[in-house]
Amino acid sequence: xxxxxYLIPLAAFVVLTGFLMKGLWMDPHTVPSPLIDxxxxxxRLTQVADPGKSIGRDDMLGKVWLLNVWASWCVSCRxxxxxxxxxxxxxxxxxxxxxxxxTRDEALKWLERLGNPYQAxxxxxxxxxxxxxxVYGVPxxxxxxxxxxxxxKQIGPITPEILHDKIVPLLRxxxx
Amino acid sequence: xxxxxxxxxxxxxLAVALVQGILPIVGAARGNAAWMRLARPAARALFVLxxxxxxxxxxxxxxxxxxxVYVATNSTRALPLRYKVxxxxxxxxxxxxxxxxxxxxxxxxxxxxxxxxxxxxxxRILGVMGLIAVGFLLFILLTSSxxxxxxxxxxxxxxxxxxxxxxxxxxxxxxxxxGYVGFSVAFAxxxxxxxxxxxxxxxxxxSRPWTTVAWSFLTLGICLGSAWAYYTLGWGGWWFWDPVExxxxxxxxxxxxxxxxxxxxxxxxxxxVWTVLLAIFAFSLSLLGTFLVRSGVLxxxxxFANDPRRGVFILLFLSIxxxxxxxxxxxxxxxxxxxxxxxxxxxxxxxLTNNVLFLSAAGAVLLGTLYPLFLDALGLSKISVGPxxxxxxxxxxxxxxxxxxxxxxxxxxxxxxxxxxxxxLKWAFGVSLITALLLPLALGRWSGLAxxxxxxxxxxxxxxxxxxxxxxxxxxxSGLVARLRALPLGYxxxxxxxxxxxxxxxxxTLVKTYESEKDVQxxxxxxxxxxxxxxxxxxxxxxxRENYLYARGAFEVSRNGHVLTTMSPExxxxxxxxxxxxxxxxxxxxxxxxxYVALGEQDGSSPTAWVVRVYYKPFVDWxxxxxxxxxxxxxxxxxxxxxxxARSTARDVAEPTLSATAAA
Numbered sequence: 001x002x003x004x005x006y007l008i009p010l011a012a013f014v015v016l017t018g019f020l021m022k023g024l025w026m027d028p029h030t031v032p033s034p035l036i037d038x039x040x041x042x043x044r045l046t047q048v049a050d051p052g053k054s055i056g057r058d059d060m061l062g063k064v065w066l067l068n069v070w071a072s073w074c075v076s077c078r079x080x081x082x083x084x085x086x087x088x089x090x091x092x093x094x095x096x097x098x099x100x101x102x103t104r105d106e107a108l109k110w111l112e113r114l115g116n117p118y119q120a121x122x123x124x125x126x127x128x129x130x131x132x133x134x135v136y137g138v139p140x141x142x143x144x145x146x147x148x149x150x151x152x153k154q155i156g157p158i159t160p161e162i163l164h165d166k167i168v169p170l171l172r173x174x175x176x
Numbered sequence: 177x178x179x180x181x182x183x184x185x186x187x188x189x190l191a192v193a194l195v196q197g198i199l200p201i202v203g204a205a206r207g208n209a210a211w212m213r214l215a216r217p218a219a220r221a222l223f224v225l226x227x228x229x230x231x232x233x234x235x236x237x238x239x240x241x242x243x244x245v246y247v248a249t250n251s252t253r254a255l256p257l258r259y260k261v262x263x264x265x266x267x268x269x270x271x272x273x274x275x276x277x278x279x280x281x282x283x284x285x286x287x288x289x290x291x292x293x294x295x296x297x298x299x300r301i302l303g304v305m306g307l308i309a310v311g312f313l314l315f316i317l318l319t320s321s322x323x324x325x326x327x328x329x330x331x332x333x334x335x336x337x338x339x340x341x342x343x344x345x346x347x348x349x350x351x352x353x354x355g356y357v358g359f360s361v362a363f364a365x366x367x368x369x370x371x372x373x374x375x376x377x378x379x380x381x382x383s384r385p386w387t388t389v390a391w392s393f394l395t396l397g398i399c400l401g402s403a404w405a406y407y408t409l410g411w412g413g414w415w416f417w418d419p420v421e422x423x424x425x426x427x428x429x430x431x432x433x434x435x436x437x438x439x440x441x442x443x444x445x446x447x448x449v450w451t452v453l454l455a456i457f458a459f460s461l462s463l464l465g466t467f468l469v470r471s472g473v474l475x476x477x478x479x480f481a482n483d484p485r486r487g488v489f490i491l492l493f494l495s496i497x498x499x500x501x502x503x504x505x506x507x508x509x510x511x512x513x514x515x516x517x518x519x520x521x522x523x524x525x526x527x528l529t530n531n532v533l534f535l536s537a538a539g540a541v542l543l544g545t546l547y548p549l550f551l552d553a554l555g556l557s558k559i560s561v562g563p564x565x566x567x568x569x570x571x572x573x574x575x576x577x578x579x580x581x582x583x584x585x586x587x588x589x590x591x592x593x594x595x596x597x598x599x600x601l602k603w604a605f606g607v608s609l610i611t612a613l614l615l616p617l618a619l620g621r622w623s624g625l626a627x628x629x630x631x632x633x634x635x636x637x638x639x640x641x642x643x644x645x646x647x648x649x650x651x652x653x654s655g656l657v658a659r660l661r662a663l664p665l666g667y668x669x670x671x672x673x674x675x676x677x678x679x680x681x682x683x684x685t686l687v688k689t690y691e692s693e694k695d696v697q698x699x700x701x702x703x704x705x706x707x708x709x710x711x712x713x714x715x716x717x718x719x720x721r722e723n724y725l726y727a728r729g730a731f732e733v734s735r736n737g738h739v740l741t742t743m744s745p746e747x748x749x750x751x752x753x754x755x756x757x758x759x760x761x762x763x764x765x766x767x768x769x770x771x772y773v774a775l776g777e778q779d780g781s782s783p784t785a786w787v788v789r790v791y792y793k794p795f796v797d798w799x800x801x802x803x804x805x806x807x808x809x810x811x812x813x814x815x816x817x818x819x820x821x822a823r824s825t826a827r828d829v830a831e832p833t834l835s836a837t838a839a840a
Contacts (some may be wrong), residue, residue: 013498
């Protein structure tokens, strides 16, 4: 019994480790967005490729689409980009980009060099639309359904696993 | 090539660290002298290899080699030279390399300054540190290499985080890490002692200077970080209870307790088990801090890119190091025994109380930092714990400790006489109380909180002076300087550090009570008045420097109608990173007050109008001044003669020495 108290620090540490372990798998990657199952916030932005053309939320009603937040200064986006380029070739869903806090020049150069998976990219230089969508960091991706409701949000780069396990099944369901 | 050389150097270092971590410890257990002798050369070789790797990273930055991901993410061509060097620790990967660099530096230092230690002790200490190095090397090589390539290389890098492009940030991380990682030495000493089973006064004497020097660095590092936050975040705060700040503060609290506990173990042979546990805690909290900051478990202002793989690795490492050492503790500590007995009223009791309070404070900070995580893990709500919690918990915990700080150093070891102490301190108590009650009136407004804080500060100062005088008076030499020189530096270091605490409390109390701030929209010619000071806005000029555009405001400050100075706060917009503009506040510093002006945003109402924040901060510099004085106390204690001529034998320790006091 006398020795038992020497075990107290170890026991306390084991409990702490349990919590830290659990914490690793929750925060912040699976933070549920408050916007899930809510209507996508209104926006109207010009396109990166053509300042004369604009796109708004309501133009997208009636189709399921992906909104991918990216920027030319974002290193994680470079990691994600080939996955998107490949996925765009399947033609399963139109992908729109939200070019976040960027310049048109840099953005166009980036797309030219690494390929363009987007139907169009919306130009959001001061990040205002990003704020409405609750962007934590770049990249992020939203799945939006026919009625303009956000159905899924991915924080951080899309990996082939996430695409295969989460996004594609969801798209199949929404398109059914 | 350079980056590959860096990677290669780290791989060789891993092999060396494995040798250093295994053979000497096994050798010490089996009495194999040849294996034990490997510890020193291995530690030195490891240091050289890590320095080579670090140099490779610096060279990659200096050559603008953007084919290295880490350089591309943290630098640009136009980045000034000093920040290209500081960009080393601007991100996660480099910070980890810095951690390792400093760890190997401490190992190198131990290998040099350990000639008087027995062979097995050195073998075990360096072996334990070698094992820690193995963990960090694996972490860097497997999950966080700063030498990864990015092909094709971008034309231009992404720039160093603008917040970090500041002289304070050049020095803050290395200082902080010197402290953090420095506790690994005390930890290694403790583990070595547990392995060898010889936890005696000699052991305490050896680990004391290492602990003190690490503590001094940590104090300075935290102080620099706080001073940096004060002038760059642009809202005049100096401590935010941010998880990252807490991560550095918890080891400081545990380290402070450890330093005091070591004093008892050295002087009286008491608290042995406690001291070992505190050494484990101090380093564990350093590791935990690294985990919290790096894993992304807690999102905070400082959060870096999150990668769960890294989190899993650190957690695993943490479990092995902390879990392993606590298990070793549970196994070996019962055999060590508790050490010398002491009476209820004695210096030991007071130091024990101090330890318990410091540790409870560290626990409270830990709880506050992790509370949101706990709730979340249990599926309850998502909340965040802010300054209100910490203020409520921290002040009541620290107050008795601060009060005891006046009494403790005067109390005798083993058995003290309370009435006698009362007689010696009655004047200090009376004078500090009356002054504290009256002083707030002189400052313009009486406040109970201010009086209370000032009383604590004055009490510590007065009691410290009584203590000093009681030691100076009986000395056989004349003249104050000669008398001071006759006292041991360890003792003077303790008094200095305690005075630093008093200075610190004064600063905190007066800023909290008497600061004022105004948030105003100003156009050219507008004025704002704060106490006797009037600030007149003379507009903003724009221009460009090195790698950023700036907007520079001009404020003419006058006091009672006399022009005092012009203050020029700035906003910097970095050309490459295009992030949020960063704020550089203009601060007019003074012994008794700071004037602080920061530009906010450009106001829409007129092209020349700005939102401006003006603060009057009485005695704010005393906060950092106090920390500096504490660190100086640490350095003084470290310079004590008994460490310089450390021919530590059991005989030396048993002698009743003059410096019967805890250093710091």
